[in-house]
């Protein structure tokens with residue numbers, strides 16, 4: 001056997017496709033031309049094999065037959081993929097073939113692009129892949145009317161792999177115990193079919209859930225779960241349309257190639273254009289709309305409608321809403337208008353981009369938390385002569401780690417007390433003086449009010465990510481933001497500087513939950529004298 005395999009030849013035979021699924025036969029023959037094994041290969045795999053040079057192709061063919069062997073290894077001898085001669089020892093032989101032919105060893109990559117296919121009663125197909133040569137993944141697809149459904153199973157070396165027939169049977173039994181997805185409407189344009197199906201299970205009905213599939217001929221190209229609006233046909237066409245605009249958000253179907261994309265795009269445009277042009281058959285008209293709803297966060301919900309206007313524009317109207325109390329709600333409506341191939345913003349993107357406007361309009365509770373950070377002594381002292389009272393290295397580190405990559409808001413005096421602006425943070429400095437009187441430095445912005453400071457901070461977070469705005473002092477600025485703060489990070493130094501001239505504002509401790517950071521006070525020394533401190537994170541009670 002080991003000698004024989006050295007002399008084996010791989011051939012790809014070109015045969016007509018069966019049941020609409022393109023495949024070719026891959027065969028392995030010995031030096032006398034006897035067939036050892038043959039198996040159908042998916043067309044994508046064939047194309048991949050043909051793109052390789054001879055050595056690589058031989059290795060890939062061997063890897064491919066190893067996958068075929070793997071999934072038929074539990075079949076009774078003589079059935080399945082391999083002849084009796086090949087079965088059982090095939091994997092060992094193929095490995096030997098690869099090593100002795102100087103093709104290296106099998107790696108995961110050798111299996112990555114290989115798909116073995118199998119057929120079952122006409123309109124069903126099973127594709128078998130192996131991510132690494134030992135694990136076997138079997139994907140079953142079945143066509144019911146024009147709707148394809150999919151079922152995936154994974155097997156390891158230790159599992160007994162059922163036959164494809166058994167797997168289909170198992171799937172059918174499982175499907176019968178659940179409620180089925182029913183094809184509800186099919187619209188075709190040329191070869192392209194838009195299959196719209198509803199999930200009749202109760203949970204899905206509550207969610208008004210539907211399934212959209214696009215097939216070209218019998219090939220399933222796109223599959224997506226969608227949420228049905230009041231006009232299903234319009235909805236699903238627009239969903240297709242939008243999906244194209246959104247560059248396909250594809251569910252379980254692996255890939256859409258460029259050619260398929262163009263075919264579908266033409267069909268959608270033709271379908272919509274055709275309907276628009278034939279007013280006596282109008283199912284879809286200019287101004288058609290679909291809508292969906294969701295929430296941005298605990299405070300804000302949205303409803304978005306996409307409307308196709310006759311001149312190929314999609315008008316996306318975002319309505320953000322907030323319940324003020326049980327009887328009253330506030331809403332704001334904003335519009336985005338794009339060409340149909342552009343990308344309409346998602347509600348979240350839209351919300352983020354226009355957050356300041358929307359929040360102001362809705363009076364929304366802040367999405368960004370304001371946190372204050374300070375080091376105080378026992379008498380709440382903060383500073384003296386525009387300097388800190390104490391310098392504790394570990395506390396400086398904590399300050400830096402906490403505030404890094406965030407916006408920090410400070411008063412002009414605190415800014416003046418810094419040797420340099422804080423790096424890797426947006427320094428927002430509040431002053432009552434004209435901004436032009438200040439020297440501009442990178443990473444620093446001057447503002448004249450609290451509102452302006454918050455707006456700069458929110459913009460920074462919207463662009464750079466993050467959700468915390470840090471208030472870093474001094475006394476006037478802490479007092480200004482205390483009513484808005486959700487967190488206070490206070491390092492309390494167990495000492496009192498009687499000469500302190502600025503103090504942290506008083507606050508009602510009962511309104512906050514305090515977390516103590518150290519079990520024991522931390523010790524540090526200052527001018528030969530030991531001082532201790534602890535740190536508290538206070539969170540405003542709900």
Ligand SMILES: NC(=O)c1ccc[n+]([C@@H]2O[C@H](COP(=O)([O-])OP(=O)(O)OC[C@H]3O[C@@H](n4cnc5c(N)ncnc54)[C@H](OP(=O)(O)O)[C@@H]3O)[C@@H](O)[C@H]2O)c1
Pocket residue numbers: 373374375376381382383384385386387388389410411412413414415417430431432433448449450472473474475476477478502
């Ligand atoms: N221990 C700590 O953790 C800590 C932290 C930070 C600071 N500090 C200390 O605190 C002291 C500084 O605090 P501070 O209270 O004197 O000064 P500050 O709060 O840092 O800055 C005050 C300045 O902010 C501007 N400002 C305040 N309210 C404003 C408003 N409503 N509109 C426009 N501008 C406004 C004014 O700038 P213009 O004068 O330019 O108009 C004002 O002079 C220093 O000793 C510093 O070392 C301690």
